[in-house]
Each structure stands twice: as structure tokens, then as C-alpha cells.
Amino acid sequence: LGAGQRNATYALLSKAERNRIVQREVERRIRERERRAQGVAQAQLARSVVDRASDEDDVRVVDSYARSLIERGRQRRRQLEEESERRDRQFGSAERASLAAAGFPQYQRMPHAHHAPTDREAVSGWPEDKQDVQPERSESLSLSLSSIRLAKERLAQREAALMDALREHEGDQQHARRVESDQKVQPEAEVDSGGDSRNVHGVERGTSVGDAGSRSDRERELNDERDAEVRGMLDALREQTSAVLDELRREREVERRVQQERERERERERERERERQRERAREREMARRAQQERESETEAGPARNVFTREDSSVLDALYAPRPTPRQHEVDGDVDSGIGDGRGRGGAAQSPPPPPVRQPRRPAGSPPRRGGVGAAPTSPTSLTLPKLLADELTAAVRRQDNQLAATLASLKELRTIM
Numbered sequence: 001l002g003a004g005q006r007n008a009t010y011a012l013l014s015k016a017e018r019n020r021i022v023q024r025e026v027e028r029r030i031r032e033r034e035r036r037a038q039g040v041a042q043a044q045l046a047r048s049v050v051d052r053a054s055d056e057d058d059v060r061v062v063d064s065y066a067r068s069l070i071e072r073g074r075q076r077r078r079q080l081e082e083e084s085e086r087r088d089r090q091f092g093s094a095e096r097a098s099l100a101a102a103g104f105p106q107y108q109r110m111p112h113a114h115h116a117p118t119d120r121e122a123v124s125g126w127p128e129d130k131q132d133v134q135p136e137r138s139e140s141l142s143l144s145l146s147s148i149r150l151a152k153e154r155l156a157q158r159e160a161a162l163m164d165a166l167r168e169h170e171g172d173q174q175h176a177r178r179v180e181s182d183q184k185v186q187p188e189a190e191v192d193s194g195g196d197s198r199n200v201h202g203v204e205r206g207t208s209v210g211d212a213g214s215r216s217d218r219e220r221e222l223n224d225e226r227d228a229e230v231r232g233m234l235d236a237l238r239e240q241t242s243a244v245l246d247e248l249r250r251e252r253e254v255e256r257r258v259q260q261e262r263e264r265e266r267e268r269e270r271e272r273e274r275e276r277q278r279e280r281a282r283e284r285e286m287a288r289r290a291q292q293e294r295e296s297e298t299e300a301g302p303a304r305n306v307f308t309r310e311d312s313s314v315l316d317a318l319y320a321p322r323p324t325p326r327q328h329e330v331d332g333d334v335d336s337g338i339g340d341g342r343g344r345g346g347a348a349q350s351p352p353p354p355p356v357r358q359p360r361r362p363a364g365s366p367p368r369r370g371g372v373g374a375a376p377t378s379p380t381s382l383t384l385p386k387l388l389a390d391e392l393t394a395a396v397r398r399q400d401n402q403l404a405a406t407l408a409s410l411k412e413l414r415t416i417m
Contacts, residue, residue: 152244155244
């Protein structure tokens with residue numbers, strides 16, 4: 001049950017039922033507290049049992065720790081293999097072999113099951129069958145650009161290391177030349193001073209000079225080979241750097257094109273939004289003009305065939321059955337043509353004769369004038385068209401006033417809104 005439903009149901013219960021519900025809730029909470037205390041006691045007992053573990057348990061713990069160390073070493077080896085694989089993708093196998101031969105241990109090839117990348121793959125970073133496929137999303141573009149920047153930084157670091165190695169090698173060469181020149185000069189000084197044909201080591205001078213010459217030739221050849229190897233590695237690194245820079249330029253060009261396309265799409269979207277705003281403005285202008293036309297029609301006045309309840313009540317009052325004309329209306333003047341022609345004489349006390357119902361006159365015939373034998377005519381019947389016109393005019397004027405008040409309230413409401 002919901003909260004409101006539960007409260008309503010609880011309010012309908014008797015006092016005994018409410019007490020039973022409260023008692024059950026209290027018992028449930030006590031049982032839950034006892035269960036929690038029992039769980040805490042069991043946990044403490046388990047901890048004490050673990051503290052009193054036997055030597056076999058200790059051996060098992062050490063064995064599991066050793067297994068975890070072995071597994072961690074395997075994971076580290078897999079990580080190194082993946083890193084070597086990534087380096088293989090970034091650098092060609094020939095450059096890697098030359099760098100490994102130069103004494104860089106991080107370029108030693110790690111065994112893995114993947115194929116060795118070709119030079120074109122190593123330069124571009126893409127497989128052979130996907131050379132012409134350019135990344136379409138900005139995420140892949142940013143990832144490739146970041147990997148290219150990282151490779152460029154590493155290339156610069158390795159080039160600096162190679163230059164340091166080359167300078168150190170040149171220093172070693174100069175030191176070897178100085179040692180060789182010292183060895184050549186030292187026997188001659190000994191011959192001049194002592195006249196002995198042996199050098200300080202007890203070897204004849206001719207033999208030591210020949211050995212020194214052959215040794216210097218071998219060192220020179222080794223130095224030349226080492227210089228050529230280092231220069232080759234530097235050339236390879238320069239080519240690699242130029243290839244990476246070319247790839248970086250291509251990636252930037254692709255990114256620039258994608259950015260231009262997005263900018264054009266945003267411009268088209270803005271143009272569509274402006275067109276929609278212009279369309280809404282045109283619709284608002286048309287609605288405003290229609291409203292103005294309706295207001296002008298309302299201000300010009302309502303149609304004259306408006307027939308309201310007041311007009312119908314006026315017509316009902318006008319066409320109600322008329323009472324008998326009073327005496328002063330019947331006693332009229334002879335010249336006026338109203339009454340029986342006797343004037344205002346002594347016949348004023350005589351009762352009026354009963355009205356004689358005359359036949360309806362045909363339409364278009366002139367009305368009869370009063371006189372002897374003429375039917376008494378009511379002045380109300382003479383002024384009926386005029387009264388009807390006045391009442392209708394008043395009703396129309398009232399309708400105009402109501403419409404004008406409604407229009408003013410509408411204008412005020414529109415101003416407020």
C-alpha cells in the first residue's frame with residue numbers, strides 16, 4: 001500500500017489492532033538487532049580463527065603470493081611485447097636493427113606472433129591495405145595526431161642521443177690518436193737517451209712499432225665503420241623524421257578539410273535558421289494585418305440586420321393588443337378629423353359609442369379621415385412606424401456601444417500582453 005493508503009487504513013483500525021501492529025513492528029526490530037549482533041559475533045570468531053591459522057595455511061598464502069608474482073611477471077612481459085609491437089609499427093625493422101646494434105636495449109626485438117610491419121606501414125602507421133583510407137572522425141584524427149607528435153618527440157630525443165654518442169665516439173677517436181702519437185714518440189725518446197733498442201716493455205722497437213701500426217689501422221677501420229654506421233642511423237632517423245613530418249602535414253590537411261566542412265555545415269544550418277525566422281516574421285506580419293482588418297471592420301460598425309433579444313422585446317411590446325381609447329383621446333377637434341365631429345361641447349358626459357369594426361382597407365388606398373360614421377382612430381396607430389424606428393435605432397446604438405467597449409477592452413488586453 002502507498003503511504004496515504006496505509007495511513008488511511010491505519011486510521012480505520014481499532015485500538016487493539018493498532019497495538020498489535022506496533023507490537024509486531026517492535027518484535028521485528030528486536031529480531032533484526034539480534035541477527036546483526038549474531039553476524040558481528042560470527043565475524044569476530046572468523047577473524048580469531050584466521051589469526052590462529054596453522055603453518056600449512058601460511059605455506060598456502062606464500063604459495064598464492066608467489067603465483068600472483070609469477071602472473072604479474074607474465075603480464076609485464078605481455079605489456080613489454082605489446083610495447084615492442086607498437087614500436088615496430090612506428091619504426092621500420094631496418095632502423096630498429098641498426099638502433100639495436102648501436103647499443104640501444106629498448107629496441108631489442110621482443111618475440112610476438114604478429115607480422116613485422118613494412119617500411120611503408122612503419123612510416124604511415126597504417127596497414128598496407130588501408131593506406132588510402134583516411135579517418136573520418138575527429139577522435140581518430142586527434143589520436144593519430146597525438147601519436148605522430150609523440151613519435152616526433154621520441155625521434156628528436158633519439159637523434160639527440162645519437163649525436164651525443166657520435167660526439168663521444170669522436171672524442172674516443174681523438175683520444176686514441178693522441179695515445180698512438182704518444183706511443184710513436186716515446187720509443188724514439190728512449191733510443192736517443194739510452195741507446196737501447198728495446199722499449200719499456202722489453203720488446204724490440206721494430207716489432208712494437210709494427211704492432212702499433214697494425215693496431216692503429218684496425219682501430220681506424222673500426223672507427224670508420226662505426227662512424228659510417230652512426231651516420232647511416234642518423235640519415236635513417238632524418239628520413240624517418242621527414243616521413244613523420246609529411247604524415248603530420250597530411251593529417252593537418254585532412255583535419256583542416258574536416259574543419260572547413262563542419263564550418264560550411266554550421267553556416268548552412270545558420271542560414272536555415274535565418275530562413276525559418278524570416279518565415280515566422282512573415283506569418284506574424286500576416287496575422288497582424290488580419291487582426292488590423294478585423295479591428296477596422298469592427299470599428300466601422302456592425303451589420304444593421306443584428307436582431308437582439310431587446311429588439312424582440314420592443315417589437316412584442318409594440319404589437320401587443322391595444323386597449324380601448326380613452327375619452328379625451330376620442331373627443332377631438334372637428335378640424336383634426338378625430339372623434340365624431342361634435343367638438344368639446346356638452347356631449348362630453350355621454351359614453352363613447354362602441355367601436356365599429358371596419359373591414360381592412362386594401363393596400364395602397366389612402367386612409368379614411370374622421371367624420372360622421374368614421375371609426376375612431378388611435379394616435380398610437382399613427383405613430384407606430386416612428387416608434388418602431390426609434391426603438392430599433394436605440395437598440396442598434398446600444399449594440400454599437402457594447403461592441404466599442406468590447407473592442408477597447410481587447411485593445412487594452414493586447415497592450416498588456
